[in-house]
Amino acid sequence: MTRIDPGSAEAVAVLVSRLLSGETRALAKAITKVECGEAGAAALLAAIQPHLGHATVLGITGPPGVGKSTLIDALIAELRCRGKRVGVLAVDPSSPVSGGAILGDRVRMARHTGDAGVFVRSLASRGHLGGLFRTAWGVIQVMDAAGPDYILLETVGTGQSEVEICDYAHANLVLCAPGLGDDIQAIKSGILEIADILVVNKADQPNAATTVSQLQGMLGLRSAAASGVSVVTTTASTGEGLPALADLIEAIARDRTTPAGRRRGSRGARRALANAAGDRVRERALQAEDSSPIDALCERFARGEIALDAAAAELVRLVADGEDGGE
Amino acid sequence: MGHPDKTETTPAAPGYREAKRRWETEYRPQVKGDDVRRNRSGIELKPLYGPDDWDSARYMADLGLPGQEPTTRGIHASMYRGRPWSPRMVVGFGTPEDYNKRMRDLYALGLTGLFVSPCNSHLRGYDPDEVERELLGTCGTLISTSDDMGVCMDGIPFDSESISVGDTAPYTLTAMLIKVAKQRGIQWQSLVGTTNQSDYLSHYAALHMFYRLDLPGQKRVLLDHIDWMNRNVPRWNPISIVGQHMQQAGATPAEAMGLTLSSAIQYANDMIERGKQPDDFLPRFSFFFDISISFFEEIAKFRAGRRVWNRLVRERFGAKDPRSGKFRFHAQTSGVDLTRQQPLNNIARVTVHAMAGILGGLQSMHTDSYDEAICIPTETTARIAVATQNILREEAHLGDVIDPLGGSYYVEALTNAMEEKIMAVIEAVDAQGGMFAAVKSGFVQKMIGQSALAFQQKIESRDEIVVGVNEYVYDGPSGAVPPALERPDGKKLDAYLAKLHAFRERRDAAKVAEALDRLGEAFSSPTTNTYEKVVEAIDAGATHGEVCHRVREAVGFGQPLVVV
Amino acid sequence: MSSPGLQGGRPAKVLVTKIGFDGHDRGSRIVAAFLRDAGMEVVYTGPWQTVENVVNLALQEDVDVIGISSLATDHLIVPKLMEALKTAGLGHIAVVVGGIVPDSEVGLLTDAGVAYVFHPGASRDQIVNTISGLAANARASA
Ligand SMILES: Nc1nc2c(ncn2[C@@H]2O[C@H](COP(=O)(O)OP(=O)(O)OP(=O)(O)O)[C@@H](O)[C@H]2O)c(=O)[nH]1
């Protein structure tokens, strides 16, 4: 039996039609292809473009251990009761030393493994900063093409600088646990801005109500932009508070047809491109060989012979030249 | 609690300091400068211990006499002179008939303790016809009805010997045993034995074998079990608190002891919260530990654990009854230490394990068979394991003198150092809010996982040598008789399943349904003793699986917390 | 391409799991850590997975290798898993078993298509090298 080159146009076309018809194995393979930038990834993404837009994408973010995966588990249960199909992309950090990762988020979602209306995929950040992974934008599209009603995106959980997700998702859930000022401080430093829904999880623990009022206080200081932010409490481990959260989420899904909702789409593409370009420049700079032009530029910058902005512009040019030079 | 500062130590014998200095000048050049050795618990070991390391003036405070506070030297005045430890073998495979035959054979060889170890399908809370047939009876005995228990105990004097059942919430095996005793006209209230796997915290944290219900449900059923057994079968130990699982899962000996005592503290507090008096339930607490090959460390672990518990029950719970502070324990030689390579070497390892356990003052012991790392022990190998204990008792005379290592500078200093480590673990768990909270949050699982990985890394880097595995490797014939694999035969399984179906047909279905309903309802009333309803359901003819399902419906199916 | 880790290609992806009734997870946790430290991506699950669950996990995660840890005779249902993987079109995935497997039953597993059986005492290097080799083959034939 001769094998068809999996990157060939013919193979991609077959994969796309299987993906669109809802075949699980095709979805899994297509995600891998796009995630890893395998041959045919670009063709695949091009082919699915007419079939996108059905899913409502929700970012789930918050500090490590706050209960993101457990909340997703509970949310899946609630959405399944409402007849919705759900896709999950759960990201765990890669070890900066070995590059390996233990992908443990789905352990908390184990009860849904046999449900045909749920597809969970674990992914590693592979050095990408910002809580997701480099090819997240494309992988979300692949998942969308398979037809779920919701895509839940669990970020790595640094609790910081996860702005990327708000360009990819229609709405963001930011989780925090009841607690003292510390957690709130962490949330204040940036992540609060990206929340559409603030979820105080682990409401079975003390101080949940205090935390809610603190958060509401902080939101009150903000202007109109923050006025649409809801604060809810959940106990993900028991499912308490989930129906109300699901109601909010379903309202967001209905709102997607508004102009503001549609604008999100173009921002996501832009963000994906900017991130990919940034990653590329960063990698080139960090991995430049000794006495290459990039290495020489770094030396000049280190000695203070060239200003930061000028050096950065020069770096981008050198990287671009390298790309042109072809490999 | 704690230990005297080294400076408090009494002046040593005349001439000692000078002699020690001379020894040191001779010793130094003979060893490598960086020769730092630590035991598994991380305690740095000196090359020599002497009067600086243990102050004999602390004798009464730290050791006392056997049977007296703080029981460091043993919990009974007479120890093995009065009653030798019981060789107790875990026997479990095949059908109830297979079990009964094996048990009778071992009994004839001098086994005094009985042990029922059920099939893994049973552990998970199912009846055998609900699960994959391939797994039936390969790892424990099939017991799903009181009739099965009757067959297991046929001709076994379980009214005169103590019996250990590998039983966990909702404790159907114990209920079956009670029913069999009733059927035989035995005074069931005077049964002696142990519900050996009732420590759900250790299963949740380290083993996931005997863990069937959600944590809060597991807690309720255990406390009901303790309470009911204390009142109705007063000589029974309804809880055995287990360090063995945690040490087998990778906890260091000090961690395993500290965590076990933390569990015991949790259970005691839970009982006190229920309004029980410490002296009512503490005398029936018993313990179960692993014995690794780290010989002196294990001896010190047991001596320190015994002392810590004895003090804890008085200081924390205000127990007055001397029986409350008696740290009675069963121990099992470490399966993790055994190797698949050159399996006969394991007989030597098990001997060392067993010696450490005996010198540590255990009350009963299971010695592993040498083929434990290859398969479930066979009859021949189990016989050698029992013989090992008999040899140590009868030929080596290890039971003749009580706590023979007491007063050894090294053993006493090590006992003190282990105590410090153990206390540090207990305090760390206290800071988490107790053992229940600490296993729920994954704190304990992380501690164990890190220690397991660290130990494995040492084997990989050959800082820890395992003979025949990473050093002294020999690929030639091992001389061991290839184990004849014992898998239950298909016909016997068919017959077993037919018997189970016949049992279900024969019983009074309405009575069973009613008893199961009452069991389910018991959970909605906080004051009803749920274990009483389990005993009634089994008595009415419910099967193990039926009882487990009903309890799970009420309190939820237990899932382990996966910590990586 | 300049950096194989991020541009195309991917680290080996391995599912480390336990089927049947056994709960001992010391071995599977250590193996998962070893594989991660060797640069692989490991999907890790709790014990007591059903054969059907393992197939679903492997399917959704698109793994190259499945590692089954078995210390209490659960290896006896591995042939069922092999059959189920084939039926699901996942015959390319390499399956390895580690733990206590009696010599006389190794054949039962290899005949069913198990790629490798690790016995107690297997070294980290042996485990890592075998699995990464199997992963590369599995991917090539996916
Ligand atoms: N008491 C309580 N515990 C919870 C709740 N939600 C989650 N947990 C527990 O919190 C721990 C962490 O939960 P995860 O869902 O893994 O948290 P996460 O945010 O996904 O963690 P990372 O992915 O590691 O960042 C687990 O032990 C959960 O059982 C809750 O509502 N109440």
Ligand SMILES: [Mg+2]
């Ligand atoms: Mg998570």
